[in-house]
Amino acid sequence: MIKISLTFLVFLGALSAQEIIQTPIHFGEKRISLTKQYIEKHYGLQVQDITIVPKIILIHYTAIATFKDSLSRFKEETLPDDRPEISKASALNVSTHFMVERDGTIHQLMPLTFMARHVIGLNYNSIGIENVGGENYKDDLTDLQLIANMYIVEYVKKKFPSVEYVVGHHEYRCFENTPLWLELDDGYRTEKFDPGKGFMDNLRLNIKGMKEAPCD
Numbered sequence: 695m696i697k698i699s700l701t702f703l704v705f706l707g708a709l710s711a712q713e714i715i716q717t718p719i720h721f722g723e724k725r726i727s728l729t730k731q732y733i734e735k736h737y738g739l740q741v742q743d744i745t746i747v748p749k750i751i752l753i754h755y756t757a758i759a760t761f762k763d764s765l766s767r768f769k770e771e772t773l774p775d776d777r778p779e780i781s782k783a784s785a786l787n788v789s790t791h792f793m794v795e796r797d798g799t800i801h802q803l804m805p806l807t808f809m810a811r812h813v814i815g816l817n818y819n820s821i822g823i824e825n826v827g828g829e830n831y832k833d834d835l836t837d838l839q840l841i842a843n844m845y846i847v848e849y850v851k852k853k854f855p856s857v858e859y860v861v862g863h864h865e866y867r868c869f870e871n872t873p874l875w876l877e878l879d880d881g882y883r884t885e886k887f888d889p890g891k892g893f894m895d896n897l898r899l900n901i902k903g904m905k906e907a908p909c910d
């Protein structure tokens with residue numbers, strides 16, 4: 695990441711009234727039904743619909759270099775064959791509310807009120823932002839992505855006053871002993887490194903009034 699002044703970044707961010715492009719993934723009856731099954735199996739809740747009340751904005755990187763390839767991982771309703779580590783838990787494909795390209799272009803992939811599958815334990819109360827990049831766990835997200843994430847946080851906060859936390863995926867397990875954690879299967883955990891401390895530190899310097907993950 696090029697070192698430029700964060701004040702300058704905030705200035706840039708404020709200048710650019712960013713557009714959110716609607717780029718819907720397939721989210722039909724099948725995905726909705728699989729989501730309901732996921733909520734029942736993992737969170738012990740029987741629900742009529744998959745509406746969430748978001749408390750957390752959870753930030754990721756895709757670990758894939760291009761937008762096209764990143765998006766293709768989220769498009770289908772069921773998981774592809776090469777995700778055995780999470781397919782045992784459910785055939786529901788992963789999803790995310792937002793995806794941010796390397797140049798900061800923001801896409802909304804699904805309704806913000808639907809539950810996405812993007813994290814263990816916290817799907818039922820979080821909005822997911824995926825950033826294209828981080829291939830081979832490299833901390834390579836761009837300044838334009840940082841600005842786009844700042845914009846999304848403000849946008850989501852305005853839409854959902856219930857949102858309290860901005861959290862990196864690598865911090866998700868810090869919620870395990872809090873009321874927000876819902877996963878019933880103690881054996882279902884994966885180790886996560888995205889988006890990393892550097893990106894989260896920069897983001898937190900530029901947003902106000904949001905809580906950090908309750909890590910010790």
Ligand SMILES: [Zn+2]
Binds near residue numbers: 753754
């Ligand atoms: Zn992630």
